[in-house]
Amino acid sequence: MLDLSKLVIETPSWGYADSGTRFGVFPQPGRPRNTFEKLDDAAEVHRLTGTAPKVALHFPWDTVDDYDELRAEIESRGLQVGAVNPNLFQDPDYKLGSVTHPNPAVREKAVAHMLECVEIATALGASAQSLWLADGTNYPGQDDLRERRRRMIHALTQVYAALPSEQELLVEYKFFEPAFYATDLADWGSSLLTCLKLGERAKVLVDLGHHAQGTNIEQIVALLADEGRLGGFHFNNRKYADDDLIVGSVNPFELFLIFVELTALDELPRLTIDQSHNIEAKVEAMTLSVINLQEAYAKALLVDRSALSSYQRAGDVLGGHEVLLDAFNTDVRPACAEARVALGGAENPIRALRESGYAARMATERESEQELTR
DSSP: OOOOTTOOEEEEGGGGSOEEETTEEEOOTTOOSSHHHHHHHHHHHHHHHSSOOEEEEEETTTOOSOHHHHHHHHHHTTOEEEEEEEOOSSSGGGTTOSTTOSSHHHHHHHHHHHHHHHHHHHHHTOOEEEEOOOOEESSTTSSOHHHHHHHHHHHHHHHHHHOOTTOEEEEEOOSSSSOSSEETTOSHHHHHHHHHHHOTTEEEEEETTSSOTTOOHHHHHHHHHHTTOEEEEEEOBOSSSOOOBOTTSSOHHHHHHHHHHHTTSSSOOEEEEOOOOSSSOHHHHHHHHHHHHHHHHHHHHTOOHHHHHHHHHHTOHHHHHHHHHHHHTSOOHHHHHHHHHHTTOOSSHHHHHHHHTHHHHHHHHHHHSOOOOO
């Protein structure tokens, strides 16, 4: 029988809130109005799928008055807090960068926010800080590229020194946008070099939408894992660049190949969904993403590693390739359904969600009441 118990997925609080594109935000009926209602949606996804017991939080989006209360509310829903994500891209002061900004006062502000997030993570029992920087430049001559890197390392060194022993610093990268000339953390190499400067508990976070077309992400996984610096994933899918589509919706074979590398490890790294659903129903979309992750994981477990290794040593190109295709083309849906039920989830989570009336109920409750305050 397939065992999904080792597959632990974090869903993002921001994935349940209103979102849109750079042109506008598209409100949806029943969207959560505060962090506590985001937790309700995350708990529903976990109830349906059985493998999404953690929720990643973003600050100041998820700021509350009492973090002891927030931790109690998380645990009362059968959840745990995942990584804490500082926000270093929305404040107008960060227009020219946060930890790389030429103004030391802005850099100090960014460091202070990250240190605050360390304290929040400690109060919530989180085990990681997940850092994405929008820092970069849009024009040649705008700033000194090497000096920007020195500023960033200096700032992150302060944050790393403040991390409790149970917390890691996950350093994400993105090869462009919003910085179109030079992004300060543009690829896995620049993130890895940064982590090597900081220490053993600094690791690279791979976001599947943050790469150029044709990038071999599973090779990046293999290299980082081999160096002991693979901190985790932000799972999504994209057609062009960072579209944040449902996981596995565009390139399921790529997702499978990534899990082939992950399941070769002794332990799975942190697996987080990072999506901003714009036209899909949010809880449904998140549920489907978890299902797609379960199926990619299940297919990877079917790979005949012994046969694959034999073909590779013999230089049998198609023999090795067919081993992967055999696993990928296997219908694992019945096995995943059975495994979900064993974990207390639903055989068919999307159907169960629709039949439960959860979305309609939340739309009624959240739209009919006045804005909640806690």
